[in-house]
Amino acid sequence: MSDTSANLLRLDNLYKSFGSLVVTKDVNLTVDRGERHALIGPNGAGKTSLVHQISGQLRPTSGRIFFCGEDITGASPDEIGQRGIGRTFQKNNLFRQLSMRENVRLALQAKRGNWYSFLRPASADRALLDEVDAILTQVRLADGRDRLVANLSYGEQRQLEVALALASQPRLLLLDEPTSGMSPAETERMIDLVQSLPAELGVLLIEHDMKVVFTLAHTITVLYYGEVLATGKPDAIRDNPRVREVYLGLGH
Amino acid sequence: MTTGSPPSPRTTAIWIACIVALGLVPLTGTYVTGLAAEILIFAIFAMSLDLLIGYTGLMSFGHAAFFGVSTYTMVILGVHLGWSGWIGFAAGVAMSTIAAFVIGFFAIRVSGIPFLMITMAFAQLLMSISVKWRSVTGGTDGLSGFQRPTLFGLSLENRVTQYYVVLVGFLLVLFFLRRLIASPLGSIFIGIKENEQRMLAAGYPVQRFKLIAFTLAGALAGIGGGLYGLHNAFVSSDILHWSLSGDAIIMVILGGAGTIIGPIFGSAAFLLLKNVVSSHTHYWLLWVGTIFILCVMFLPQGLWGFLRQRFGRRPPP
Numbered sequence: 001m002s003d004t005s006a007n008l009l010r011l012d013n014l015y016k017s018f019g020s021l022v023v024t025k026d027v028n029l030t031v032d033r034g035e036r037h038a039l040i041g042p043n044g045a046g047k048t049s050l051v052h053q054i055s056g057q058l059r060p061t062s063g064r065i066f067f068c069g070e071d072i073t074g075a076s077p078d079e080i081g082q083r084g085i086g087r088t089f090q091k092n093n094l095f096r097q098l099s100m101r102e103n104v105r106l107a108l109q110a111k112r113g114n115w116y117s118f119l120r121p122a123s124a125d126r127a128l129l130d131e132v133d134a135i136l137t138q139v140r141l142a143d144g145r146d147r148l149v150a151n152l153s154y155g156e157q158r159q160l161e162v163a164l165a166l167a168s169q170p171r172l173l174l175l176d177e178p179t180s181g182m183s184p185a186e187t188e189r190m191i192d193l194v195q196s197l198p199a200e201l202g203v204l205l206i207e208h209d210m211k212v213v214f215t216l217a218h219t220i221t222v223l224y225y226g227e228v229l230a231t232g233k234p235d236a237i238r239d240n241p242r243v244r245e246v247y248l249g250l251g252h
Numbered sequence: 253m254t255t256g257s258p259p260s261p262r263t264t265a266i267w268i269a270c271i272v273a274l275g276l277v278p279l280t281g282t283y284v285t286g287l288a289a290e291i292l293i294f295a296i297f298a299m300s301l302d303l304l305i306g307y308t309g310l311m312s313f314g315h316a317a318f319f320g321v322s323t324y325t326m327v328i329l330g331v332h333l334g335w336s337g338w339i340g341f342a343a344g345v346a347m348s349t350i351a352a353f354v355i356g357f358f359a360i361r362v363s364g365i366p367f368l369m370i371t372m373a374f375a376q377l378l379m380s381i382s383v384k385w386r387s388v389t390g391g392t393d394g395l396s397g398f399q400r401p402t403l404f405g406l407s408l409e410n411r412v413t414q415y416y417v418v419l420v421g422f423l424l425v426l427f428f429l430r431r432l433i434a435s436p437l438g439s440i441f442i443g444i445k446e447n448e449q450r451m452l453a454a455g456y457p458v459q460r461f462k463l464i465a466f467t468l469a470g471a472l473a474g475i476g477g478g479l480y481g482l483h484n485a486f487v488s489s490d491i492l493h494w495s496l497s498g499d500a501i502i503m504v505i506l507g508g509a510g511t512i513i514g515p516i517f518g519s520a521a522f523l524l525l526k527n528v529v530s531s532h533t534h535y536w537l538l539w540v541g542t543i544f545i546l547c548v549m550f551l552p553q554g555l556w557g558f559l560r561q562r563f564g565r566r567p568p569p
Contacts, residue, residue, distance in 0.1 A: 055453060081455030089453075095446040106443045109436060110454040115461075118437040125436075168454050 007066070008033050008172050008202040009054070009085075014063035016046075016053060016226075023049040024060065025226040031172060031202045036194070038205045038213045041223035042247055047206045048090055050223070051174050054204070055087045056080040067172065081110065086170030088161040090177045090206075096150045100141060103149060103160060104132045107167035132167075139163040139193055155186040162193060172202045179209050191215055214238070222247060274419055278412045286483075287527060289415045291520045292422040293479050298503035298515030299429055300472035305501070306510030307433060308465040309445030310360075313368045314375030316496035317355065318348040318470035320487075321378065322477030327487040328388060330398045337401035337408070337482055344481065345474040351378075352470020353463070360462040372494055379492035394488025398481070414483055421479050425472055429512050432468075441465050445510075502540070506547050508554025517555045 007030040016024035023046040031037045039047050052058040054065060056077035065073045072080055095103050105122065108131055109115070123129065136145055139159045149157060158178060165173055175194070179187045187209060194216055197203065207213050213220065213234075220237040222229040224247070230240050237243055259267075277288045297319050304310040322344035329335040329343060355374045359367055382389045389395060400408035408414050432438045440461050443451045451458050481487060490496070499522065507518025522540065530536035551558045 057449075076457075077449075077452040078455050078457050081453055087453055089450075093447065093450050095443060095450065097446055098442070102439070106439060106451075107454045109439070110451075110456050114436050115440060115456075116437055118435045119431050120436075121431075121434040122436045122439045123434070164450070164454065 007031065008035075008068060009204070010066040011050075011054075012064040012066065014050070014053065014060050014065065016049060016058065016060045023226050024053065024063075027063070027223075027226070027228055029221055029228065029231070031204050033171075033202055034200050035218050036203045036205065036216050037219045037221065038207055038217035039221050039223060040207065040210075040213055040247065041229070044225075045223040046226040047223055048176055049226075051087065051176050051204070051206060054080075055085060055174060081168055084169070084171040085174065086165035086168040086172070087174035088165045088176055088178060090180065092154070092157040092161060094149045094157060094160055094164065097148060099146045099148055100136065100152065100156075100160060101129070101132055101145045104135050104163050104167050105129065107164040108132060108135070108169075111167070111169050135163050135167050138166065138196070140189060155182055155189075158182060158186070158190070159193070162190075166197075170201070172204065173197070175203060175205045175207075177206050177208065179207065179212055187212065271423070278415055282411050285411050285415045287523065289411075289418045289483055291523050292418050293476050293483060294500075294503065294523060295516040295519040296422055296425045296476035296479065297473055298500050298507065298519045299425060299512065300469045300476065301500045302504045302509055302511075302515045303429065303432075303441070303465060303469045303472070305504050306508075306514075307438070307445060308441040308462060309448075310462060310466065311364070311368050312359075312371045312466075312469075313494070313497050313501070314355070314371035314373070315469070315473055315500050316492055316494065317371075317375035317378050318352050318473035319477040319480070319496065319500075320382070320492035321351045322348040322474035323481040323484075323487045323491055324382065324389060324395075326478055326481040327395050327398045327485075331395055332388070337399070341478040341482070344478045345471060348474025348477060349467060349471040352473075353467045356463050356466030356470070360459055360466060372497070375492060375494060375497060379489055379494075382489040382492050390488065392489050394486055394490075396486050398485040398487075400482060400485055408482055417482060418479050421475055425475060426512065426516075429472075433512060437461075437464075502544055506544060506554060508556035508558075511554070511556050511560075514554045514556035517559075521555060 009031040011027050011029045014024050014027040016022070027050065039050065041047055049058060053060045056075055056079070059074050064071055067083060067085060072083065095106065105128060108128060112128060114125070133145070136142070139162050141156060141159050141163065149160065152160065162175070162178060178194070179190050182190060191212055194203065194205070205216065217234055219231065220234055221231045222237065222243050229246065230237060230243050278285045297315070301312065301315045304312045325344040325347045326337060326340035329340040330337055355371065359370045359374070362370060383391050402408065403413060403417065406413045408417060440451070440456060443456070444458055444461060448458055503518035503522050504515050505518070506521055507516065508514025525540050525543065526536055529539050547554065553561070
């Protein structure tokens with residue numbers, strides 16, 4: 001099963017339509033171990049729909065999704081999470097009435113098991129809490145870890161999104177617009193954070209900010225009306241006339 | 253959710269004072285003791301429902317089913333087969349647990365209003381069985397003649413013995429729920445209520461845990477129902493009526509959903525209103541309704557949430 005030459009993620013002719021609206025049209029795409037792959041395209045290009053299909057929220061109409069060489073097409077979101085695909089959401093999607101620590105602890109516990117323990121307090125698991133703190137440090141959330149999420153700043157919530165995805169100890173991380181709505185300083189911090197992620201982790205990144213894309217990405221795929229317009233190294237994408245025409249714009 | 257830190261001496265003192273006070277209730281006479289037993293029984297019922305409404309985010313409108321199945325099982329086994337109330341109690345809780353598992357299995361497939369309707373429909377189904385199957389259940393007239401069991405030679409016909417049995421059951425359920433909510437399993441229930449989609453993405457099989465919560469809540473409601481059987485020695489189809497499920501929802505929200513203590517306050521407030529106001533006017537439900545509306549408008553966190561905000565410095569026990 002563990003064919004080391006296989007791609008971490010491979011999409012084979014993925015196709016998804018809602019009635020006559022086609023949001024994903026024959027998409028082929030691969031992400032390898034350690035690759036930072038950016039997915040760009042204008043609004044409505046089908047980027048988030050693609051992430052939803054990979055993470056199991058949406059079922060593709062046809063085509064296959066392979067993760068570590070195994071077919072995961074149509075698997076449920078929790079099964080896909082257990083297999084090692086972690087994701088963040090475009091809009092912050094956290095446990096708002098729980099503390100920062102408890103948010104990460106829940107995500108970590110999903111991987112660690114001990115789910116059915118019902119008489120010992122969850123807080124008695126010191127080792128787990130130490131790991132929680134290590135993850136929060138990793139995403140640069142240092143202070144006030146017992147604050148409720150509802151009381152965090154927007155940027156902090158964005159960072160916590162990444163913490164939750166990392167807590168599920170993924171081999172592939174799907175980042176859906178991690179810097180959307182962030183200030184330039186917060187964006188810098190997010191770039192720094194993604195660069196500091198483990199080298200063997202594969203990352204599929206949806207992003208509108210071209211500075212972020214060209215700083216981080218090894219490979220860029222451009223989606224346009226659900227279709228792959230181009231895939232390649234950042235320089236090739238930058239110089240691609242079609243891409244410049246439909247997306248990057250000549251003024252950029 | 254800061255849980256598990258050892259309770260402060262002040263908190264421990266308050267707990268001990270409350271338990272001692274509950275232990276002294278029988279000194280006040282038979283009427284108050286009987287009322288207190290009823291409050292504690294419905295507190296168990298409301299706490300079990302709060303596990304669904306307040307902690308797992310499942311708005312069940314058929315919780316009376318699991319209360320009633322237990323009472324019926326106990327009284328039917330006692331009256332028709334002459335089984336001891338204690339065996340009947342165990343059988344009742346077991347039947348409630350099974351009923352909750354089966355009903356939950358179908359109900360958790362949907363959420364929101366459809367979930368509410370399905371749980372209510374199942375409860376109504378059980379009620380029509382209890383109404384129609386007169387030879388066994390006594391129908392709307394009910395089934396009397398249940399012989400209460402004895403405990404260490406003390407008869408449960410005695411109000412005081414009854415009360416202490418109820419109190420022990422109440423304390424066991426209370427401390428079980430406190431443990432549960434602070435545990436890893438409890439944290440999963442809370443996570444589902446907070447954000448089901450995120451729980452799925454993290455890798456939790458959410459449906460399985462909803463079913464566990466539903467079954468557990470049914471089992472705890474069954475303990476309440478069994479104690480109710482010991483307390484009343486009578487059962488009729490009223491116990492499965494949807495209005496009892498509604499009463500439990502009112503108790504939970506009135507007292508404070510998503511807290512352990514809230515539903516106890518809710519049960520006490522509801523039953524005191526019922527007993528005090530109904531001795532003055534037939535329209536006592538009007539007052540309950542008015543107070544409920546005012547509570548929802550002005551005390552959205554319930555009585556306990558309000559008291560805690562007002563006087564408490566610490567996170568909820």
